[in-house]
Amino acid sequence: MAETAFDESERRAWAGQADAYAASFAGLCAYPVPELLRAATVRQGARVLDVGTGTGTVAAAACRQGARVTAVDAEPGMVARAARAVPEAEVRLASLPRLPFSDDEFDVVVGNFVLNHVGRPGETLRELRRVTRPGGRIALTIWAAPPAAGQALLGRAVQAAGAARPAGLPTLAPEDDFPRSEQGFAALLDGAGLVNGVCSTMVWNHRTTREEWWSGPAAGVATIGQIVTSQTPAVVAKIKEHFDLLCGEFAGPGDVLVLPHAALIAHGQA
Template identity: 40%
Template structure:
């Protein structure tokens, strides 16, 4: 079970760096009906509402949806899991998905479904992490390894599609026009102790398992994390994300 409040302080804070670029095309086109797919705790929804959009926010996690419904009563909230959405075709003027496409098991099917619910001429923008430039979370994996703790992270089906050429090809196959991928880089500046707490307490399949270990094992992992993270304490963790955009 995801701890939505901890997730909001940790991962959602990290992912908020891409919200502006993600919504750029929707902002330029003044798209009134926007689908925030994989909305999480609502960083995209909040920004889109501030732009005057009519937002429908969708997520698979009921805990996330409960939090976003409290925070954003003017958004339409629906529970759904890609590649199936409970909407009629050509309903939305724009779709934004902030770090959701890398979690769906069927990337091609998800893109076809997003194409179905987007109106002709509408825009789509999707982000995912560049895995080899994701220091803010890779320090946790490295710390688990350094602590010699058995670790079997979840399989990543998206890794077969996570390069710009592969993903633009998938967008084209799904029927989107003029697909392109940009890189977005930044430094994620956080207090290292706070970052540890928020990521571990967030739960979820990748790092929530840290808290399942005995306290002495958790402390051993934490000591390695601090050793590995300390070089980034001043300037922040270097992070890179890919941003794909296209039209229908």
């Protein structure tokens, strides 16, 4: 399974971004972790693979439940951070769509928003199924589309500033994409050969500050960051101006922003 242009772009985009991610979007992405592990039925002694571990939040939570955890990420900085944060887990450098594990090696495979960062989600799911023992569980989260209001905030600021997506920033090929809905995610699991698939929607309000929320894109984190940092300084300043104005819609007490988010959580059996 060869990498796509999207995979290669993701690898470049996340290079060296572990600290900036930890300071900006990591707290948001941690919210579904308890429900993700419940969906995966993580138990004492289970062999768990956490794919796309990032800063190690899922791996740490699974270790606290007594699982034997292996965690992988494609970015060396993330691997180093996760290894420091979760010394009881085996943390390795590895990237999808091909994992360096034997067939049927794990009881449980979990991936928190990892499918948002791969060029062929269907092939990725089949690879996750390959390393999961028959009857083992796979549980995953992705961002819902269309996005919830809080998730759309940064994109609205970019659009209001008239900023263009850079030509070299690829999207998924149409044949590899899928509807980011409960039905679309469940169909993806079914197409990858998982059984008893279930998908539901999680909604929550993420509490942050203007400074924290802007720090991610300002540092180039994720696709929105790649769009922001590809602009001229004048356009970046214009995006920031619109961002500050739009933040008024989400103002909470003090300096807090209250940002509604929605994610899909799905699980099935190999």
